Amino acid sequence: MIALDEDRIMLRDSAREYLTDKSPVSELRRLRDTRDKDGFNRDLWRGMKDMGWTGILIDEANGGSDFGHVGMALVCEEMGRTLAASPFLSTAVMAATALRRGGSEEQKKKWLPAISEAKAIIALAVDEGRKHNPEGTALKAEMSGNAFRLNGDKTFVVDGHVADQIIVAARTEGEPGKKEGISLFLIDAKSPGISIERVVGVDSRNNARIKFENVHAAGTDALGEVGKGYALLENTLNAGRAGISAEMLGVAGESFDRTLAYLKERKQFGKFIGEFQALQHRAAHLFGELELLRSLVLSACVALDKNPAAAGLSVSAAKFKAAEVVKLAVSEAVQMFGGMGMTDEVDIGLFMKRARATQEFLGDAGFHADRFALAQKF
Amino acid sequence: MSLETFRQETREWLAQNCPPAMRKPSRGEPDICWGGRNWKFESDDQKIWLERMAARGWTVPMWPKEYGGGGLSREEEKILREEMRAIGARSPLESFGIWMLGPALLQFGNEAQKKEHLPKIARGEIRWCQGYSEPGAGSDLASLQTKAEDKGDHFLVNGQKIWTSYADKADWIFCLVRTDPAAPKHNGISFVLFDMATPGVSTKPILLISGKSPFCETFFDNVKVPKENLVGNLNEGWTIAKYLLTHERASIGAGGSLAGLRSLPAAAIKAVGRDQNGRLADPFIRNDIIRAEIDGYALLATVERYKAEAKAGQGVGSKSAILKYAGTELNKRRYETFMTIAGSDGLEWESERSEDGTLAREWLRTKANSIEGGTSEVMLGIVAKQILKLPGA
Numbered sequence: 001m002i003a004l005d006e007d008r009i010m011l012r013d014s015a016r017e018y019l020t021d022k023s024p025v026s027e028l029r030r031l032r033d034t035r036d037k038d039g040f041n042r043d044l045w046r047g048m049k050d051m052g053w054t055g056i057l058i059d060e061a062n063g064g065s066d067f068g069h070v071g072m073a074l075v076c077e078e079m080g081r082t083l084a085a086s087p088f089l090s091t092a093v094m095a096a097t098a099l100r101r102g103g104s105e106e107q108k109k110k111w112l113p114a115i116s117e118a119k120a121i122i123a124l125a126v127d128e129g130r131k132h133n134p135e136g137t138a139l140k141a142e143m144s145g146n147a148f149r150l151n152g153d154k155t156f157v158v159d160g161h162v163a164d165q166i167i168v169a170a171r172t173e174g175e176p177g178k179k180e181g182i183s184l185f186l187i188d189a190k191s192p193g194i195s196i197e198r199v200v201g202v203d204s205r206n207n208a209r210i211k212f213e214n215v216h217a218a219g220t221d222a223l224g225e226v227g228k229g230y231a232l233l234e235n236t237l238n239a240g241r242a243g244i245s246a247e248m249l250g251v252a253g254e255s256f257d258r259t260l261a262y263l264k265e266r267k268q269f270g271k272f273i274g275e276f277q278a279l280q281h282r283a284a285h286l287f288g289e290l291e292l293l294r295s296l297v298l299s300a301c302v303a304l305d306k307n308p309a310a311a312g313l314s315v316s317a318a319k320f321k322a323a324e325v326v327k328l329a330v331s332e333a334v335q336m337f338g339g340m341g342m343t344d345e346v347d348i349g350l351f352m353k354r355a356r357a358t359q360e361f362l363g364d365a366g367f368h369a370d371r372f373a374l375a376q377k378f
Numbered sequence: 379m380s381l382e383t384f385r386q387e388t389r390e391w392l393a394q395n396c397p398p399a400m401r402k403p404s405r406g407e408p409d410i411c412w413g414g415r416n417w418k419f420e421s422d423d424q425k426i427w428l429e430r431m432a433a434r435g436w437t438v439p440m441w442p443k444e445y446g447g448g449g450l451s452r453e454e455e456k457i458l459r460e461e462m463r464a465i466g467a468r469s470p471l472e473s474f475g476i477w478m479l480g481p482a483l484l485q486f487g488n489e490a491q492k493k494e495h496l497p498k499i500a501r502g503e504i505r506w507c508q509g510y511s512e513p514g515a516g517s518d519l520a521s522l523q524t525k526a527e528d529k530g531d532h533f534l535v536n537g538q539k540i541w542t543s544y545a546d547k548a549d550w551i552f553c554l555v556r557t558d559p560a561a562p563k564h565n566g567i568s569f570v571l572f573d574m575a576t577p578g579v580s581t582k583p584i585l586l587i588s589g590k591s592p593f594c595e596t597f598f599d600n601v602k603v604p605k606e607n608l609v610g611n612l613n614e615g616w617t618i619a620k621y622l623l624t625h626e627r628a629s630i631g632a633g634g635s636l637a638g639l640r641s642l643p644a645a646a647i648k649a650v651g652r653d654q655n656g657r658l659a660d661p662f663i664r665n666d667i668i669r670a671e672i673d674g675y676a677l678l679a680t681v682e683r684y685k686a687e688a689k690a691g692q693g694v695g696s697k698s699a700i701l702k703y704a705g706t707e708l709n710k711r712r713y714e715t716f717m718t719i720a721g722s723d724g725l726e727w728e729s730e731r732s733e734d735g736t737l738a739r740e741w742l743r744t745k746a747n748s749i750e751g752g753t754s755e756v757m758l759g760i761v762a763k764q765i766l767k768l769p770g771a
Contacts, residue, residue: 001682003690260766275770277759283768284761288700295679296672317672369668370657376671378643378658 001295002070002302011071014051015078022047023084025347031085032204038162039198039206040085046118048086055116057096057239062108063116064096069239069301073246077297080250083354085205087121089243090159095122097239098167098184101308102224102232107186111165122186123163124236125154125210132363134169134233137182139212141170148172148185148222150193150215158361160208161198163189167236168212172227179230184223191215203357204350235308238315241362242300245315248322248358249297252329253290255351259283259333266338279336286325286332293318293325313375316368323365326355384454388461395430397423401466406740410472413502415549431470432501438476441484445492446500452689474543475499475506477629478622479552479571486569486610486618495550495571507574509539509553509596510619517756519554519623520563520616524598526555526570533557533570533608535578535601541750545581545594548574558613569615571607578602588742589727589735626751627702628681642667642715649719666715673708677701696764703757706747713741 004012023044031039048054056072058064072093079088096115099108099122114120126134139152150170160166166189174181189196193215196208224232260283263274273279300318303311330352334341341348359365379387400423404410411417411424419425431437434448439455441447450458462469480499483492498504515522524537535555545551550573558566574581578601583591610618643658646667650660658664681701684694716737717724724741726732748754762768 001679001686003683003686003692005690260768264767264769272769274768280762280766280768281755281758283766284758285703287761287766288704291697291700292673292676292680292704295683296676298683299675299679314675317675320668320672321676369665369672372672373643373658373664373668374656376643377656378647378652378664378667 001299004070004074008071008074011067012074012078015053015075016081018047018051019078019082019084023082023086025083025350028083028085028204028350039200039204040087040162044084045086048088048092049116049118053088054092054118055096056092058092058100058112058116062100062112064112069242069304070298072239072243073297073301076243076246077250077253080247080252080354080358081254083203083251083350087123087159087162089240089247090123090163091115091121093243094124094236094240095165095167098124098223098232098236099186101235102184102229103186104220106220107223111186120164121159121162122165122167123157123160123189123208124240125157125160125166125168126233126237127156128152128154130155132360132367134182134230134237135179136176137169137171138176139168139170141172141183141185141217143172146219148217148219150185150187150212150217152212154210154212156199156361157208157210159206160189160196160210161206163208165189166194166210167223169229169233181227182230182233183226184229184233185217185221186223187215187217187221191217201357203353205354205357231309234312237362238308238311239304241315241319241368242297242304242311244358244361245293245297245300245318245322248326248355249290249293251351251355251358252293252322252326255329255333255348255355256283256286256290258348258351259336262337273336282332282336286329289325289328293321296321313372316363316372316375319363320365320368320372323359323368327359330355381453381457385457385461388458389464391434392461392465392467395427396462396465396467397427399423400427400468400470402468403466404468406736409468411468411470411502412473412505412544412547413471414473414505414547415503416547417502417505427468428470428502435500437471437502438480438496438500441480441496441500445484446497471502473499473502473505474508474548475504478508478626479506481625482552482569482618482622483609485621488609490606491571491609504549505544505547507542507545507548507551507596508622509542509545509551511541512538513540517753519619520567522554522556522567524553524555525559526557526568526603528557529602531605533603533605535570535572535598535603537598539596539598540584541593542581542596543593545574545596546583550574551579551596552609554615554619557615561613564616566613567615567619568612569609569618570603571609572601572603576601576603586742587745588739590739590743623752624696624698627757628698630702630706630747630751640716642670642712642719645716646719649721663715663719666711666718670708670712670715673704674712677705677708680704696760699752699757699760699764702752703748703754703761706744707754709747710744713744717741 052065053075055064056067059066099111141148141150166187168185170183171181172183193213195211199207266273296318300314303314333348337348340346411428436448439448439450439458443449512522526533526535552571554567555570556566557568578599580597581594584593585591646658646663653659688694720737724737727735
């Protein structure tokens, strides 16, 4: 385990300063209330490039800053604190990981610099049902000659509505439920046969339902080895899961900080409500849970930096705990804010909505609990 | 010496010097070597192991060599622990002297006190106990009433302590006493050391729900304590008490994160087996175990993180209260699950099969975890006040 060094503390502090300035929670309200067509601010995305974040997991040869997963997590946590909407997780974390670890030289040369430059948005299409289940991938990719024909439906494709490219998990052989026979393809979102329905979520963030009808994919569009894409998909998802766990730490931490401030300002029965031991102990318990979560997120990212293929256990531990803690944090926040917590005027409700979406994204607590146990052989 | 060389040499030394009997899994309490004047070694091997380790200063690897320690760096100490674990070597010596008094003396003791007491702790010659709680001073420890009156060359100590762990087996006690009854409660306390064989000291074991008596009531009736046995300044004992409590809390908490002698998944697999997909056959128990294991991971990672942060000069301070709270609550949960796994077997109290109710007794013992060294509620109060700065906490 590590303590943050000076470079990383600087990265965290600059991320906090930048996001508080450019993308405070009021920015999410603006996107929501103006029914923004993208659901995020493209200027912010370009700003993230200037900050060096878009290339945080990309090697320097391809224009990245290669700051690793610990650095990524620090940025994600700050994004959670201000509920900043951007394609960071889909593109700079997951697509960058898939391309870097599985892309052909040509794919890397073309797309990694494009991600670093914030010139491409690439979404990962994996879920097909209401629950995250990568092994259950059923979308078919049939080989015809040297190419493939894709048929099937994807759902909860984060940033799918604005994606230039889509990384799609498809089945080239075998039955849904099997790890073998899964392949990844990187295809143009405007390919004929693709229809994209934008979905605005409870958290005012956007994803898409995507239909693939006889979509053509060339042999060179395959990302990694055909039929053996599961390991690459896992690596990609694990980077995303660590990132979203860090964001959840930020969501939970910020709602806790706001609640704590409220406990010191709101008076009832002639006292600050923070003077009541019933609330003090709940606040202290929650603080402890946040500390435990912070350690798990950090340890997952240290594991990913060391050896991504062996990080699954720590990533699942982090995502499981993140789901539990963020749920507790926002529930306690709304309860302690009382009636005000139920109003749209106070931001707490926005944190609660985002918390709910992040719990579901890339596997809920039950999914990761099961994975954790299976990895430990029980 | 490079760390690699140190590891190599340590490995060779352990291979040659750790008796085979000391590499068998410890059964816990019955196999612990506590040392002390009246200690009866369970075997020659236990004695040899202690002597060999003590000669190298490795019963207290990080203490300075001049006081009987090994003078190892944090990294070297970690290597020693790893190499011991690799061959299943038992700890040669456990004691309150090592865990508590030693660190306090290194910090607050004068040279004469360090020279007198530390080597004896390192060699396992003197066994210490801790005189903190009193019948009227539990969570509110600073209200303690045991008084020490200034009689010129000595203090005269009168009063009663409770929950004194192993007082009936200890040789010396480190004790909090009131030296200024008129001062505000935190400012009239001093930290003194004395021999349990001093006239006027008596102990009485307390029978616990586990059927065991690790704790005692300890009585002081006109006990003469030489002035040179005062540690730190007069009436400033609370500073040392707080230091020790913080220390104690961190180690009690960390205990909850250790898989310890018992592994939940292993116990459960043995008891209920796996289904055809490799999952534990009882989903309810599986759920409990997953939560406990992940929290155990989280606690261990937090202990390590705090260590790394402290080393990097990033203050950790009152956060040990979190470890104490989370660790002890986790340990209680783990033992509830062990009992569920064991079913009616776990209820056996007097049978050979159950080794006289070992599990049931351990389960009952865990209930004290969230009381001793500061209750869970006291820990939450510390977090609320010192970290969260909540009003009136």
